[in-house]
Amino acid sequence: MKENLKDFLFNLFLSSLIGLFVGMLEVTITNMSSMVVVTLITDSLIGAFIGTISMFTFIYIFEMKEMDIKIAFIAVFMIIAIVSSIPSIYLYFAENINISIVRLMSIVISAEFLGMSLCYYSYKKCLELNSKLLNKKKQFSQK
CATH class of the missing domain: 1.20.5 (Single alpha-helices involved in coiled-coils or other helix-helix interfaces)
Known part of the structure; x- marks a missing residue:
């Protein structure tokens, strides 16, 4: 049930x-409209940048430096928040375009949810792969 x-x-x-x-x-x-297409392309490129930087950071902290997983998740969380906010901050300071806090928070919250979900999925896949590799190592050492 x-x-x-x-x-x-x-x-x-x-x-x-x-x-x-x-x-x-x-x-x-x-x-x-043409503005929507430009926005979608820009957002796609920003998402690809965030994903790439987050992935490398996660791999560096968790796998290469073998630090606590919480530190890796916090680092990825901060990267997503900072990079997601940069376009809005740029528009506000450089272009003098007011960005509503509701719009900024909707961007950051959705990016955090999706990005951290992907990070958690990657973490689970790493654990699964490591488990398989340890099992193979045990099999070879028993022979």
């Missing part, structure tokens, strides 16, 4: 995210 509820809630969550994505796609296509 508990497993069925867990599966139901997981399906409900993923389905709502898919619905949200479809709704955002509909709003974007309906309101498409």
